[in-house]
Amino acid sequence: MNNQNDAKNRTVTIERVFNVPISLVWEAWTQPEHIAVWWSPKGMETKVIEHDFRVGGNWKYTMEMPDGNEFIADGVYSVILKFKEIRSSANFKPMTEGVEIQALFEENGDKTNFTFNIIHATEEYRIQQEKMGILNGWGSVFERLEEHLKVTSN
Template sequence: MNNSNKTITIKRTFDAPLSLVWEAWTTAEHIAHWWGPKGMKTTIIEHHFEEGGTWKYSMIMPDGNEFLSEGTYLTIIPFKKIKTTADFKPMTEGVQIEILFEESGGKTDFTFHVMHPTEAYRIAQEKMGIYNGWGSVFDRLQAYLITL
């Protein structure tokens, strides 16, 4: 991956087949169940899963504060790759996310890249707790996959 000094990478293996992980990641009614760190309630405002399509989700914290996450899909290769712009207002703005999916013996290997405009911004995001935040989201996704 180019620009590695600007990129945060998180890898997981989900204990679910690729088709199920893909469906959970790309379908609005599923996304609402797991998107956002633990304790957040997510409402899908818009979700147009196609190249050039936009997405916008509202995440409500337990204390009532609202965060908006939104972006535009840049690349979609079914069951392999999603690339999107992403803003998580007010915490993170102007990043791109690239998600890679790979079937692995009935499980799904998952690589998640967050590409920042500068190395300094990446470092600031690390200090803010980006690994814990996304780790919590992926824990919620794994727990949700088990219910499907």
């Protein structure tokens, strides 16, 4: 098996089309005041603890669960290409650790094609994460992002 197939087998991909210009989607991903609004599944609140948006910069967010426990998300940015791509290491403690996340943006007129990849260390880990509901969790996050973008664009 070659590395490209191996990476594909370790990756969960979510695709969306947002009905707003790429500049708004980019802003929502890169500005802490926006991230605090949408970066968690429905019913959870996000606090931006650290947001050093540069290659090599750290980010750390906490999400308060309805039961009062905190869920911690953190990572280090490795690639930032304006209006194109954001890559980062990512840990979502206590559920997911040691993944890479990729947010890919493509201008489509006044819309934005968006692809989100979560790359796991192994195919087995990806399968385990899918069984735990990773698609539902991120799906809820991106529904909140879509709602935030609608409000922001008005």
